[in-house]
Amino acid sequence: MLNESSARARLEENGQDHVLRFWGELSQTDRDTLIAQIETIDFRLMNRLIHQWVTSPPPEERFKRIDPVPVIPQGGGEDAQTAWQAGEEALRQGRVGLLLVAGGQGTRLGFDGPKGAYPIGPITGNSIFCYHAAKIRNLQSRYDCVLPWYIMVSEANHATTKEFFREQDYFGLNPKDVTFFQQRMVPCVDEQGKFMLEQPGKLAMNPNGHGGVIPAAMDNGISADTQNRGIDTLSYFQVDNWAVKVVDPLFIGYHVMRNGQMSSKNHRKRRPREPVGVHCICDGVYRVIEYTVLDMYPQLLETDSEGNLIHFAGNPAIHILDVGFIDSLNANYDNFPWWRAHKKIPYIDEKGERVKPDEPNGYKFETFVFDALRFITHEPIALEIAREAEYTPIKSREGDNSVAAARESMRNLWGGWLEKAGVPVSRDADGKVAVDIEISPLFALDEQEFLERAKGREYDATSGLAIGPEGDVETG
Ligand code: UTP
Helix, strand or coil: CCCHHHHHHHHHHCCCHHHHCCHHHCCHHHHHHHHHHHHHCCHHHHHHHHHHHHHCCCCCCCCCCEEECCCECCCCCCCHHHHHHHHHHHHHCCCEEEEEECCCCCCCCCCCCCHHHCECCCCCCCEHHHHHHHHHHHHHHHHCCCCCEEEEECCCCHHHHHHHHHHCHHHHCCHHHEEEEECCEEECEECCCCECEEECCEECEEECCHHHHHHHHHHCCHHHHHHHHCCCEEEEEECCECCCCCCCHHHHHHHHHCCCCEEEEEEECCCCCCCCCEEEEECCEEEEECHHHHHHCHHHHCECCCCCECCCEECCCCEEEEHHHHHHHHHCHHHCCCEEEEECCCEECCCCCEECCCCCCEEEEECCHHHHHHHCCCCCCEEEECCCCCCCECCECCCCCEHHHHHHHHHHHHHHHHHHCCCCECECCCCCECCCEEECCCCCCCHHHHHHHHCCCCCCECCCEEECCCCCEECC
8 A cells, every 4th residue: 555655765766755745734644535536646647648648749650551341241141050050059058158248437427326237128117237137037048158248347337326226136146146346547637637626535537448357347346256256258348228139149149159259239320420439440450430430531421323222331339259359359459449428527626616617628548349340350250230139329318319219219129029029009191109008128138038928818909018928027
């Protein structure tokens, strides 16, 4: 443990000793907190990031050649059945675990609590975590296996996330198979590259991005735990995707059959400028190009003679990671790319007053999980998905990628299942399902299961319907 003088020396060496400006006024608890924060800082990394991104930013990266990533079509290619069987086999053998990233700050959603606790079910109020857990339980009984669930959280939501699971009895999962682990934090810096204070005795820090799952898996013994359990394949997803197939046998199958290191799903972009990253091969290397730099690469906006986008492969942030590949990334983690985001960061000024800026005033540094793709040495494995049934990211309350849009997407999906089963469903003049609908993933994970289990049951969805785990009708 650092003491005051060693902390001071470390800060001085790195030109950051201003953060002890209020030392004389701090309580012992605040001093301890500050020292503990300083102890976690990787100064070598921070100096590199400040040099690279703040004091002498490099010229923007430019690619000479960008090719579309080869994509396996929706539902799989000619070998779809073989892939499906290989995926099911891997599940039955207990080779598969789940890796969820839930450490984000969720600023756009503005929900008081971990994002996964958001009551997304429009009728039941069931949380996003509850939905993910119900899918896991269904799959565990379908494949007679245990799917250990590794959940990455961050300093700000570790305790609240764990508490939420405890309160909800782990949604019926075995607590031994649910592991929470914390990602690292990095200091925010101002436009001169100086660390910022959030309180007189506390540095402003942010979680190190979803790419932080790579070092966090090593720091917290996740990779060792998977090996002890005989797991070599991790299905990666993000907490805010309500529709996600937490495990997809077809995707797993392609990954294991082709000896994948990191595989990706992708969805067709709705329009050339849709704000999602695009999967591409850039100068021979697998990359995801962020929408913020689309204008640098006008070829990404081009369409073919039939008006279809050539680079259509949007990034829904659904992957499979081989455990050995995570270990190899960690062994070379110094080469993992970092990015900066220019943000409005509240801070304590020199007089000790808290300032809430109106304009961006500093940088947060982050890593992105998709940057791991550039390190694969095998052929890329990319599978196209239907958006409605798999991708409904919940970033905000209204508009694109919102709670409202996710609910609309899910009621259209589930409304379609109900109609196939002969159940009347109200639709509006545009043909969209007009009422709230929920179907518990414990009752049915997909249309086929729903049609089988709904046989002989009477439902009516003309004024909204929630079907519970046993097929019973639920109310709020
Ligand atoms: P987003 O980039 O959408 O960020 O995260 P967010 O934190 O949820 O929301 P905003 O941007 O503050 O509004 C995508 C996924 O990555 C996880 C999030 O929890 C979400 O599942 N994530 C993000 C982390 O686990 N750690 C991070 O540091 C950042």
